[in-house]
Structures are given as C-alpha cells and as structure tokens.
Amino acid sequence: MKELQQFLPLIIKNGLYNEHLFQTKLVSLFCKFGSLYDAVKVFEPIESKIDPLYHTILKGYALQSDVDASLNFFCRMKRDGVVPVVYNFTYILKACADNFDVRRGKEIHAQLILNGFSSNLFAMTGVMNLYAKCKAIHDAYKMFDRMPEKDLVCWNTVISGFSQNGMPNKALELVFKMQEEGHSPDLVTIVSILPASGNIKNSRIGRSIHGYVFRRGLESYVNIATALLDMYAKCGLIEKSRQIFDRMGSRTVVSWNSMIDGYAQSGDSKEALDLFQKMLDEGLKPSNVTVMGALHACADSNDLKQGQFVHELVDRFRLGSDVNVMNSLISMYCKCKRVNLAVELFRKLKEKTLVSWNAIMLGYAQNGCPIEAINLFSSMQQNSVKPDSFTFVSVITAVADLSVLRRAKWIHGLSIRKSLHNDVFVATALVDMYAKCGAIHKARKLFDTMNERHVTTWNAMIDGYGTHGYGNEAVELFDNMCKGNIKPNEVTFLCIISACSHSGLVKEGRRFFAMMKENYSLEPSMDHYGAMVDLLGRAGQLEKAWEFIQKMPVAPGINVYGAMLGACKIHKNVDLGEMAADKLFDLEPEEGGYHVLLANIYAIASMWDKVAKVRNLMEKKGIQKTPGYSSVDFKNEVHTFFSGNTSHPQSDKIYAYLEELIDKIKEAGYVPDTSSIHDVEDDVQEQLLNTHSEKLAISFGLINTRPGTTIHIRKNLRVCGDCHNATKYISLVTEREIIVRDMHRFHHFKNGVCSCGDYW
DNA sequence: ATAGGGTTAG
Numbered sequence: 001m002k003e004l005q006q007f008l009p010l011i012i013k014n015g016l017y018n019e020h021l022f023q024t025k026l027v028s029l030f031c032k033f034g035s036l037y038d039a040v041k042v043f044e045p046i047e048s049k050i051d052p053l054y055h056t057i058l059k060g061y062a063l064q065s066d067v068d069a070s071l072n073f074f075c076r077m078k079r080d081g082v083v084p085v086v087y088n089f090t091y092i093l094k095a096c097a098d099n100f101d102v103r104r105g106k107e108i109h110a111q112l113i114l115n116g117f118s119s120n121l122f123a124m125t126g127v128m129n130l131y132a133k134c135k136a137i138h139d140a141y142k143m144f145d146r147m148p149e150k151d152l153v154c155w156n157t158v159i160s161g162f163s164q165n166g167m168p169n170k171a172l173e174l175v176f177k178m179q180e181e182g183h184s185p186d187l188v189t190i191v192s193i194l195p196a197s198g199n200i201k202n203s204r205i206g207r208s209i210h211g212y213v214f215r216r217g218l219e220s221y222v223n224i225a226t227a228l229l230d231m232y233a234k235c236g237l238i239e240k241s242r243q244i245f246d247r248m249g250s251r252t253v254v255s256w257n258s259m260i261d262g263y264a265q266s267g268d269s270k271e272a273l274d275l276f277q278k279m280l281d282e283g284l285k286p287s288n289v290t291v292m293g294a295l296h297a298c299a300d301s302n303d304l305k306q307g308q309f310v311h312e313l314v315d316r317f318r319l320g321s322d323v324n325v326m327n328s329l330i331s332m333y334c335k336c337k338r339v340n341l342a343v344e345l346f347r348k349l350k351e352k353t354l355v356s357w358n359a360i361m362l363g364y365a366q367n368g369c370p371i372e373a374i375n376l377f378s379s380m381q382q383n384s385v386k387p388d389s390f391t392f393v394s395v396i397t398a399v400a401d402l403s404v405l406r407r408a409k410w411i412h413g414l415s416i417r418k419s420l421h422n423d424v425f426v427a428t429a430l431v432d433m434y435a436k437c438g439a440i441h442k443a444r445k446l447f448d449t450m451n452e453r454h455v456t457t458w459n460a461m462i463d464g465y466g467t468h469g470y471g472n473e474a475v476e477l478f479d480n481m482c483k484g485n486i487k488p489n490e491v492t493f494l495c496i497i498s499a500c501s502h503s504g505l506v507k508e509g510r511r512f513f514a515m516m517k518e519n520y521s522l523e524p525s526m527d528h529y530g531a532m533v534d535l536l537g538r539a540g541q542l543e544k545a546w547e548f549i550q551k552m553p554v555a556p557g558i559n560v561y562g563a564m565l566g567a568c569k570i571h572k573n574v575d576l577g578e579m580a581a582d583k584l585f586d587l588e589p590e591e592g593g594y595h596v597l598l599a600n601i602y603a604i605a606s607m608w609d610k611v612a613k614v615r616n617l618m619e620k621k622g623i624q625k626t627p628g629y630s631s632v633d634f635k636n637e638v639h640t641f642f643s644g645n646t647s648h649p650q651s652d653k654i655y656a657y658l659e660e661l662i663d664k665i666k667e668a669g670y671v672p673d674t675s676s677i678h679d680v681e682d683d684v685q686e687q688l689l690n691t692h693s694e695k696l697a698i699s700f701g702l703i704n705t706r707p708g709t710t711i712h713i714r715k716n717l718r719v720c721g722d723c724h725n726a727t728k729y730i731s732l733v734t735e736r737e738i739i740v741r742d743m744h745r746f747h748h749f750k751n752g753v754c755s756c757g758d759y760w
Numbered sequence: 761a762t763a764g765g766g767t768t769a770g
Contacts, residue, residue, distance in 0.1 A: 191761055227761045257762045289763045296764090324764040331765065358765045393766045428767040459768040491769045498769085527770055559770075 020050050027053060031060030036069070054082045062091035065098040086117050093126035102134040121147065125154040132161025152183050160192035168196035172205055185212065187221060194227040198234030206231045222248070226255040233262025253287050261293035264300065272297035273306055286313060288322045295328040299335035307332045327355045334363025358390040365398040371638070373398035374407075389423040396426065400433035403714045403741050404633040408437040424450070428457040435464025438712055438739040438746060455486050463495040467745040469755045471503025478512075488520060494527055501535040502745055504759055509535040530559035537567025538759070542576050558587050565594060569601050577601045596625050628717045630697035634704050641696040644688075650700065655691075658699045662690055665729035668752075673722040694723040694740065702734060710737040718742050719760075728752050 023046055030039035039060055043053060054077045061069040070092050078084065089112040096105035109127050117123040124147055131140035144150075144158045155178045162171035171193050175185055190213060197206040210228055218224050225248050229241040245251070245259045256279045263272035276294040279286065286294075291314055298307035311329055319325050326349050333342035339360075346352070346360045357380050364373035377395045380387065387395075392415050399407045412430055415421040421430065427450050434443035447453075447461045458481045465474035478496045481488060488496075493516045500509030513532055516522045524532075529552055536545035545564055549556050561580045568577030581598040588594070595618045602610040618624075631640040641648065648654065662670075672689055694715060701711035719727075719742045731738050732752030740747045748755035 195761075223761045225761090230762065252761085254762045259762095261762070287762085292763060322764095327764045353764080355765045360765095362765070388765095390766050397767075423766095425767050430767095432768065454767070456768040461768090463768065489768095494769050530770085 020053075024050070024052050024056060027060075028056045031056060031063070034064065036060050036064065049080075051082050051085075054080070055085065055088060058088055059091050062095040065095050067092075067095045067099050067101055067104060070095050071104065084115055086112075086120050086123050089115075089117060090122050090126040093123075093130050097126075097130040097133040100134050102130065102136065105130040105134070119148065121149060121151060121154065125151075125157055128154065128161070129157045132157060132164065135165060137161050137165040137167070150181070150183075152186060152189075155183055156186070156188045156192060159189055163193050163196035166196070166200065168193060168200055168202060168205055171196055172208075184216075187218065187224060190218065191223055191227045194231045198231035201235050203232070203235035203237055206235055220249060222250055222252055222255065226252065226258055229255065230258040230262065233258060233266065236266060238262055238266045238268065253284060253290065256284065257287065257289040257293060260290060261296070264293045264296040267300065269297040269301035269303070273301075273303070276310075280313075286317060286319075288319050288325050291317075291319055291325055292328045295325075295332045299332040302336050304333075304336040304338065307336055323349070323351055323353055323356065327353065327359050330356060330363070331359045334359065334367065337367055339363045339367045339369060352385075354385060354388060354391070357385055358388075358394060361391065361394040362397070365394045365401065368401070370398035370402040374402075387418065389420045389426050392418070392420050392423075392426045393429045396429040396433050400429070400436040402633075402638065403437050403712065404638065405437045405439055405712055406633060408433050408439065422451075424452050424454055424457065428454060428460055431457060432460035432464065435460065435467070436741070438741060438748075440464055440468045440470065440746075453486065455489050455492065458486060458488070459491050459495050462492065462499060466495055466499025466502055468748070469502055469745065469757070469759075471499050471505045471508075474499035474503075475505065475508055488516075490516075490522055490525060490528070493522065493524075494531055497528065497531040497535060501531060501538055502756070502760070504539050506535055506539045506541065526554070526557040526559060529554075529556065530563045533560050534563040534567065537564055538570065540567075540571050542567060542571055542573050546576055546579075556583070558584065561587070562594065565597050565601075569597050569604075572601070572604050574601055574607070590621070590623060593626060595623060626717065628693055628715065630693040630713050630715045632697045632701045632711065632713050634701070639697070639700060641693045641700065643693045643696075644691040645693070645696065648696075648700070650703070653703060654696055654699045657703055658690060658695055661699065661702075661730060661733075662726075664733045665726060668729050668733050670726060670729040673725060689722050692720060692723050694719060695726065698727065698730060698738060701738075702730075702736065707734075708736070710739060713738065713740045715740060715742045718744065719747060724754065724758070724760075728754055 023042065026042050027039045030036070030042065036057070039057060043049070043057055046053065058070060058073050058077065061073055074084075074088065074092060077088075089108055092108050093105060096102070096108065105127075109130075112118065112123050124143055128140045128143045131137065131143065140158060140161050144154065147154060155174070159171045159174050159178075162168070162174065175189060175193060178185065190209060194206065194209060197203070197209065213219055213224055213228065225244055229244040232238070232240040232244065241259060241262050245255065248255060256275070260272050260275050260279070263269070263275060273294060276286075276290065276297070279290070291310055294310045295307065298304075298310060314320050314325055314329065326345060330342045330345050333339070333345070342360055342363050346356060349356055357376070361373050361376050361380075364370070364376060373394060377387070377391070380391070392411070395411055396415070399411050411433075412421070415426055415430070420426050427446065431443045431447050434440070434446065443461065443464050447457065450457065458477070462474050462477050465471070465477060474496060478488070478492070481492070493512060496512050497509050500506070500512065509532070513524065513528065516524060516528070533545045533548060536548060545567060549560060549564065552560070561583045564580040565577055565584060568574075568580060577598060581594060584594045595614055599611050599614040602608070602614065627642055629640050629642045631638050633639075639648065674689060694713060697713050698711060701713070705711065719740060724747065727738055727740065727747070727749045729752060730736070731749035738749040740749070745756065745760060747760070
C-alpha cells in the first residue's frame with residue numbers, strides 16, 4: 001500500500017496517468033487495500049472517466065459494507081450520465097444485506113426492476129440474499145421459486161438462508177432437491193448447513209452431512225473439517241469432535257477455537273484449558289475467540305489463577321480492545337468471586353455494551369452485594385442503556401437476596417412494564433424472588449400462570465415450598481412434575497429431599513433418594529448425602545443418620561458431618577456430636593461455626609469444662625465466630641442490627657420498647673432459655689439474650705410500622721432457640737405476623753405459633 | 761468455519 005502511494009508521482013511524471021487501463025487498475029488496487037480515500041484521490045482528477053472507473057469505486061464502497069457511501073456514489077454516477085449495470089445493484093444489495101438494511105435494500109430492488117434487471121439471475125440472487133439475511137426467509141424463497149434458471153450460487157444462498165434462520169430441515173431438503181436438479185453441493189453449501197445442525201443440536205442431520213463430505217472426499221478441507229468438529233461439539237458429541245480434530249492434517253486458529261470452546265461449553269474446563277495450553281505451546285497466537293473460550297473454562301472451574309494467566313495473555317496479545325473479551329474477563333472475575341477486580345475492569349472500559357453492564361450486575365448479585373447491583377441498575381438507566389431480560393434476571397436475583405417484599409413488587413412491576421415478565425428466565429427468577437421474600441403464595445400464583453417452565457422453574461418453586469415448611473405441597477408439586485415432560489435433575493432432588501427434611505417427612509425423603517438413582521439414573525452427590533443425613537438427624541434418628549454415613553460409598557464431606565453435628569445440637573446428643581465434630585475439625589479446622597455448635601452442645605449438657613476447652617481451641621487457632629445480624633427494611637433502607645448493637649439512631653427507643661415487650665411476653669408465659677450461657681449472673685444472662693439481633697430488628701420493625709403490618713426479618717445465621725420462642729410470644733401479644741428468613745428456611749410467626757412447628 | 765451476559769441448590 002505504502003509502496004503504491006510512493007509510485008503515484010512516478011506514474012504521473014511519466015504521463016501514464018491518462019491511460020484508462022492504468023487508472024482503472026490503480027483505483028481497483030486502492031479499493032482492494034480498502035483505502036477508498038486514495039482511490040477517490042486518483043479518480044476525481046481524471047478528466048474523461050470511463051464507466052468501469054465508476055463501477056470500481058462503487059464496488060469499493062459496497063465491499064466495505066458502507067451503504068451510505070455506496071448510495072451517494074450511485075446517485076453521483078447517474079448524475080454523471082453513467083448507465084448502471086447489473087453488478088452495481090448486486091454490490092449495493094450485498095452492502096444492504098451485511099447491514100441488515102432491508103428498507104434501502106428494497107429501494108434498490110425497485111430500481112433494478114426499473115432498469116430492466118428484474119429477471120436477471122445475479123440481481124435476483126442479490127435480492128434473495130438480502131431477504132435471507134434480514135430474517136425474511138419466506139420472501140427470499142418466493143424469489144427463489146420464481147427464478148427461471150438456478151445456478152449453484154443461488155441454491156447456496158437460499159440454503160444458507162434457511163440455515164441461518166433456524167430451519168436446517170428445510171435447508172437439508174433443498175440440498176437433496178438441488179442434487180435432483182443436477183447440482184452437486186460444494187464447500188459453500190456444506191459450511192452453510194453445518195452450523196445450523198449444530199445450533200439446533202441435531203446430530204442426525206450433522207451425521208448425514210458428514211457422510212456426504214466423506215463420500216465426496218472433502219474431509220481434508222480445513223474449513224469443512226472445522227465446521228464438522230464444531231457441529232459435533234454443539235451437538236454434545238465432544239469425543240467425535242476430538243477425533244476429527246486429532247486427524248486434521250492442518251488446523252487453523254478457528255479449528256482450535258472451536259475445539260476449546262466445545263470443551264468449555266460441554267463443561268470440561270480442564271480439557272479446554274489443557275488444549276488452550278497446547279495451542280500456546282505450539283506457538284500459535286490466540287485470537288479473541290480463543291481467550292473467550294479459555295476464560296469461560298476458568299470461570300466454570302473457579303480457577304482464578306488460570307484466569308489471571310489468560311488476562312496476562314490478553315494484554316500481551318493486545319486483545320483487550322475487543323469489548324467481548326473484556327466482558328468475558330469481567331465475567332470470569334465475578335465467577336471467581338473477585339468482584340472488585342471485575343469492577344475495576346468495568347470502570348476502565350470505555351465502550352461498555354449492555355453485556356458489560358449485565359455481567360457486572362450479575363457479579364454483584366451473586367456475590368452478596370445486592371444493594372450495589374440495584375444501584376448499578378439505576379445508574380445504567382441514567383446512562384440510557386436499555387435493560388433486557390438478562391439485566392432483569394440479575395436485579396431480580398439481587399432483590400431475592402435482599403429479601404425485601406416492597407422491592408420485589410417494584411422490580412416485578414418494572415419487568416411487566418418492559419414486557420419481559422414472560423421470559424422464562426425472568427419469570428423463574430421472579431418465582432424464586434417472591435419465595436425468598438416470604439411471599440410463597442404469590443410465587444405459586446406466578447408459577448401457575450407461566451406457559452413455559454424450565455426444570456429450574458420447578459426447582460425454585462419446590463425449594464420455596466421446602467424452605468417455607470410446606471413439605472406436602474413440595475411433594476405434590478414434585479409428583480406433578482414427574483407426570484409432565486420435564487425431568488427432575490440433581491438440584492430437584494436436593495430441593496425435594498431438603499423440603500422433606502424441613503417438614504419431617506422422613507419416609508418420603510428416603511423414597512426420593514432411592515428414586516433418583518433407580519428411576520432417573522442420577523448419581524447422588526455429596527450434597528445429596530448431606531441432605532439425607534439432615535433428614536434423618538433432624539427427625540431425631542441420630543443412630544440411623546450415623547449408620548447412613550458409615551455406609552456411604554464415598555468419603556463423607558464437610559457438609560455431611562456438618563448436618564450430623566447440627567442434628568446432635570437439636571437433639572442434645574453429646575457422643576455423636578463429638579464424633580462428628582472430630583471429623584469436621586480434621587476436614588476444616590478453620591471453620592468457626594462448627595466449633596460454636598460443639599460448644600453449644602456441651603453447654604446444653606452443662607459440660608462447662610468442655611465448653612471452655614473448645615473456646616480455648618478456637619482462641620489458639622485464631623478462629624472467630626461469624627457475627628450474627630438481622631436486617632429489616634424500612635423506608636427504602638435496609639436497617640441491620642448486630643447483637644448488643646447501640647449505634648442505631650433509634651437505639652434508646654428500641655431498647656426501651658424491647659424491655660416493655662419482654663415483660664409483656666413473660667406475662668403471657670415466655671420463659672427465657674439461658675441454657676447455652678453460663679459463667680455470668682442470671683440477670684446478665686437474660687440481658688445477653690435480650691439484645692440478640694433478631695429481637696432488636698423486631699422491635700425496630702414494630703415501633704416503626706402501623707399495627708397489623710407484617711414484619712419481614714432477614715437473619716444471616718440460624719434463629720436461636722430463645723429468639724424463636726420469644727418471637728412466637730411477640731406475635732401473640734402484638735397481634736402481628738412476623739416472617740423471619742434465616743440461613744436455611746422461613747419462619748412465619750402468627751398468633752403465638754410458628755409455621756415450622758418448632759421443627760427446624 | 762469459531763464468539764460475550766441469564767433462572768434453581770450448596
């Protein structure tokens with residue numbers, strides 16, 4: 001290009017500039033290099049311009065997909081008296097098609113009819129391509145049907161049209177038809193139908209195409225082999241992809257990308273990353289698509305170190321200017337729980353796309369920063385970025401975590417206003433959100449109105465019932481699900497077993513556990529074993545639970561012994577509790593919660609020396625107890641209380657009210673349960689109990705709301721026994737409904753009873 | 761020929 005520019009003065013000097021052939025060649029060369037600026041600089045000063053000069057410039061603009069420039073130049077051309085030829089139209093049509101500009105494409109269509117090209121094969125193919133690219137495949141087909149004679153290109157155009165519009169069956173049908181009419185599918189035909197079979201995951205069609213490729217001996221073409229391996233990967237037949245990949249004589253970066261992304265999409269992060277490394281070892285330069293696949297794998301496997309390595313490569317190969325790559329990086333950091341790193345990238349990102357906003361918002365929502373997610377949603381709207389269904393899913397997830405019913409109604413209303421509430425993902429998130437905000441019946445109402453449901457939709461609803469203590473409803477819903485055509489998955493069984501556990505449905509829970517393997521060939525995971533131990537242990541069948549652990553075919557994990565220890569606390573079993581705790585301290589010596597649980601078991605049994613021993617152990621290891629807090633929503637703000645906290649502006653009022661309240665519930669029969677506290681005076685014990693975060697939050701809620709209003713409390717740990725009992729009495733004497741969402745489930749307190757039936 | 765962000769559980 002530079003050399004060509006340097007030649008220019010020389011050409012002018014030698015008087016060659018007036019040669020038509022030279023001019024045309026020069027203009028066409030500049031166009032080929034993509035420098036229309038230089039081409040026009042040569043073009044303009046020419047005094048007697050021959051028609052091919054005009055055609056070349058027009059082709060240059062059109063091949064750059066610049067519709068505006070093409071049309072402007074086209075008008076100028078006609079003003080200059082040049083008669084359009086059919087290729088002028090086909091090139092402009094191509095530019096319109098590439099820009100999905102069906103409006104201006106139609107104008108060109110009208111003009112070419114006026115110029116007498118209406119039955120020209122190339123012109124018709126151009127119009128067909130325009131309609132096919134602009135999702136108007138039926139209009140394209142009408143055109144195709146009208147064509148008096150058809151060449152290979154127009155067959156390929158209509159076939160790729162059906163293929164790209166999600167109708168691969170029709171595309172394949174046409175492939176057969178073209179053969180009947182004497183045309184053999186070529187490379188273009190094949191590479192245009194392969195992606196479609198992959199996208200609809202139809203390996204049957206894919207295989208038949210593979211057969212044809214084999215018979216025609218086309219397997220050795222790189223792009224054919226790549227398209228084949230990509231198709232198999234998308235159909236979930238990753239081994240078949242690998243076979244093709246391994247046998248390829250030569251591979252392009254695209255071949256590697258397809259293979260790496262194939263592994264990443266099929267959940268085999270390790271193989272994806274191994275292959276990525278192998279590609280680097282072979283000295284190949286990764287492209288933007290390569291790193292996106294690798295980052296996907298890092299995110300899936302929560303492999304921060306590997307993710308940071310890929311990040312370095314992004315910098316080294318200067319791939320960071322691609323916003324899609326940056327979005328993948330943001331997403332990777334979020335999945336690896338490094339929201340701060342993701343935010344840093346997001347802030348620095350100059351041209352943020354909707355996906356960038358959505359990725360960071362979901363990162364906030366999934367990493368315990370719901371407020372930040374909601375705030376970002378507002379600032380996104382201030383930046384006039386239009387939210388889509390992905391955005392809503394993120395915000396709804398955040399609201400679910402926040403557990404504030406007022407917010408839930410707000411985002412639900414907003415999603416209706418944006419007509420996104422019927423999207424399955426949004427609707428599923430809404431069902432889950434209402435359940436998590438304590439509005440289980442509203443969740444069910446929404447669930448019933450949905451016309452499409454995913455397995456996750458059922459899971460969310462079943463789990464909602466479970467955490468609310470509606471075991472029978474959960475079982476009923478599960479049975480309904482089995483009658484339909486959506487199969488339960490691992491998560492479904494986790495939800496239903498834990499629902500049984502919360503409601504004491506031991507027999508049903510065991511039935512489901514057996515069912516998962518026998519009827520659905522699902523192998524129980526560690527979480528399922530944990531849920532079973534919880535089911536048995538919570539119901540008081542501690543020996544059976546212990547026996548179950550001994551009989552497990554795999555080494556029991558932390559959650560399994562954790563469930564056992566929790567059950568021992570509820571049922572005051574010191575011996576089994578000690579055994580479970582021993583295992584836990586081996587498996588996870590740093591976790592404070594289990595130490596506290598064991599200490600509580602000893603305390604209930606008045607084994608104070610052992611309590612002291614555990615506390616010493618914790619001190620020695622430097623383990624701290626997770627501080628418990630309760631939060632309540634009031635006037636657009638979430639008020640959070642820690643035990644004994646006095647920093648709240650209304651603190652004095654809260655404590656005074658609480659004192660009155662405790663007196664009242666004592667009159668009604670409440671007896672403080674100080675069994676887990678010792679080594680202080682009786683009145684101090686009570687003092688400690690009375691300043692638990694739940695009680696503070698409830699008082700605050702009662703003071704600040706009108707009589708009859710339901711109070712929603714969110715607690716990060718489990719509700720303690722005394723608070724549970726006190727809350728029952730509070731609901732009785734104040735005639736208020738109090739809904740507490742703790743770490744594991746909901747408690748609806750009303751008229752002195754709790755929905756959990758004291759079974760939690 | 762390849763391509764970024766989504767719902768459930770723990």
